[in-house]
Amino acid sequence: MARWTVTFTDKPEMDRVRGDRKRREAHIAFVRARPELQIGGALAMRPMQDFPGAIWNVEAESRQDVERLILQDPYFVASLRSYKITEWGTASAIQGMLS
Template sequence: MRFVAIFEDTPEMAEIRQQFRLQHLAYLREYASELVIGGGLRDEPGGPYLGALWVLEVESRARALEVIEADPYYQALARPYRLYSWGKAIPENQVLL
C-alpha cells in the first residue's frame, strides 16, 4: 500500500533539524525499502524548511504510522503531519528521480 505523509514544521523544528539531522538521515537509509522517497518542503529553493513530504510503500496504515513516529525528528518533537492513502493515476508510467 502506498501512503503520502505531509509534515508541517513548527518554529522549534529548525533546531531539531540541526540537532538530529545525522540520526534522521541514518533512519531514512535504514528504512529505504519502505520510505520510497522523502524530502524537505520550502517555498523557494534554498529558503527555510516549511515541512516535509514522504512517500511510503508499506503493508498497512498502521505500519506507515510506526515508520513515521519512530523517526528521530518525530521522536524529538511530535510535529504535526497528515497521512493519506495514495494511488498512482497511470500505474504503468515509470518514474525516475
C-alpha cells in the same frame, strides 16, 4: 502493499531539531535503513527558505505501519511536527469509481 504519502508540517522551532548534528545523522541513518520509505525530503515554498515541513512516499501494508515509521524517526517531535497520511489510489481503483 499500498502506497502512502506523508506530509509533515513543522513549527518554526523545528529548526532547532534540524540544527542538531547528531539528531540529523540519526535521522539520515534511519531513513537509509528503511526501504519502505521510497523517497522523502524537505519542503520549501521558495528557494533559500526555511523548511516548513517535509514529505515522504512510503510503501506499507497499513496506515498503522506508516504511523509507526513516523513515530520512530529521530526527527519526529510531536510538539513541533504534525503529519497527514494519504493513501494513493491506483488507476484500476479510480477507473472502477468512474464506471
